[in-house]
Amino acid sequence: QVQLVESGGGLVQPGESLRLSCAVSGIGYSLPEMGWYRQAPGKQRDMVAQITGGARTNYGNSVNGRFTISRDKNTVYLQMNKLEPEDTAVYYCYCRRGPFMTPDWGQGTQVTVSS
Secondary structure, X not given: OOEEEEEOOEXXXXXXXXXXXXXXXXXXXXXXXXXXXXXXXXXXXXXXXXXXXXXXXXXXXOOEOOEEEEEEOOEEEEEXXXXXXXXXXXXXXXXXXXXXXXXXXXXXXXXXXXX
């Protein structure tokens, strides 16, 4: 059974940094795709960052240049710098076990940016 366990969320002030982690267990091979989405209250879930097995990355427009995604085997990280109140959301880790497969999701971790 695949499990995604997230950690690292919290409350920070504008301009500060956070690092999210997501460890995927129950998979015996390198996942072809992992990443993060986020969902603010009353809004749709949006892509934040993605990373492939070959470490190719892709970012959502609102975070490019401030966030960095990385991975170590089947653990994915999201370094978030220069956080803004607009970054406040629940952040969800996901992974795909193969091309075109439905993603597996973590439980979500709350990030709140407020002074």
